[in-house]
Amino acid sequence: MKRNRFQNKVATSSFTLPVASVMAMLLWLAGGTYDYRLLFGWLLCGLTTYLILEINNSNALIRIRTRLTSALFITGTGAFFFLHPFQAGSVAMVSLAVSYYLLFRTYQQTQPVGTVFHVFLALSIGSLWFPQLVFLAPFYYGYMGTFLRCLTFRTFWAGVTGLVLPYWFWAGAAIVSNRFEGLTAHACEWLCFEQPDTTGYLCLTYPQIGAWGLTTLLGIISILYYLHTDYNDKIRVRMLIYMLIFQELVLEAFLLLQPQHFNTLLALLHLNTSFLASHYFALTSSRLSNTLFIITLLIYAALAALCLYGHIY
Numbered sequence: 001m002k003r004n005r006f007q008n009k010v011a012t013s014s015f016t017l018p019v020a021s022v023m024a025m026l027l028w029l030a031g032g033t034y035d036y037r038l039l040f041g042w043l044l045c046g047l048t049t050y051l052i053l054e055i056n057n058s059n060a061l062i063r064i065r066t067r068l069t070s071a072l073f074i075t076g077t078g079a080f081f082f083l084h085p086f087q088a089g090s091v092a093m094v095s096l097a098v099s100y101y102l103l104f105r106t107y108q109q110t111q112p113v114g115t116v117f118h119v120f121l122a123l124s125i126g127s128l129w130f131p132q133l134v135f136l137a138p139f140y141y142g143y144m145g146t147f148l149r150c151l152t153f154r155t156f157w158a159g160v161t162g163l164v165l166p167y168w169f170w171a172g173a174a175i176v177s178n179r180f181e182g183l184t185a186h187a188c189e190w191l192c193f194e195q196p197d198t199t200g201y202l203c204l205t206y207p208q209i210g211a212w213g214l215t216t217l218l219g220i221i222s223i224l225y226y227l228h229t230d231y232n233d234k235i236r237v238r239m240l241i242y243m244l245i246f247q248e249l250v251l252e253a254f255l256l257l258q259p260q261h262f263n264t265l266l267a268l269l270h271l272n273t274s275f276l277a278s279h280y281f282a283l284t285s286s287r288l289s290n291t292l293f294i295i296t297l298l299i300y301a302a303l304a305a306l307c308l309y310g311h312i313y
Helices: 006-012 016-029 036-059 068-079 088-104 113-127 131-146 153-177 181-189 206-232 235-257 259-283 287-312
Strands: none
Touching (some): 006 068, 006 287, 016 036, 036 068, 036 088, 036 235, 036 259, 068 259, 088 113, 113 131, 131 181, 131 235, 153 181, 206 287
């Protein structure tokens, strides 16, 4: 008999997302100086949370009615104070969420050209703030061919057009103004993929290490759980979650290889992990998973307290 444990009550409650949003807002306000960077960071976090909500509603990734994915995302983002100010990761999160929302719609779609164009356009716009986001494009093509079954000659070039379009306009503006420095420097960022070294890791703070460790642990546990229970989902949902699992591994590898972009890549990893972790917590009801859920919330609180202590002192 399946027990209705604390994690299940949280997952199915209609108050979960409002409470998480209020707590995240309080954590944002506790950050200190209330300038435009904090305000824009909060607005983009709220927009990403809404997009996650729409992704779940339109794709039924979890077999029960729940807002746990959005709640986990906004709770984690609120606890990670270093993600609060407006930064490249703020825009990259929105771009990734938009690309997920559109990419999931292409599953076995008969005419996906327009949707695919907008998927890669979202990635390209995000890369204006975080150039390395374009490195996800080859993997998106792999997802389209393997999981979504929508990769054709036309969709391939639709994706290329979406990637090129923002830079086409930027190049035109550079020609008119005769100022190519920004575009050239931006393009050089694509080639700046440094070899792994320990220098970037030594600069990490304890809250960053804790956030990384928790996010990685939740991802591993959720992936192992799903690989043993994937038969419970319909084929469409299974393919979408497989895509998220592969994306989890890609983002984790990027973060390990590029510690100089730690905050941005952790923000993307946290977003992706929220889908997998919420699926695990919402659909399990064991004593172990319930304990892990409580520990996760306590670690979020501890990280928030640690960040706040470091901010004040």
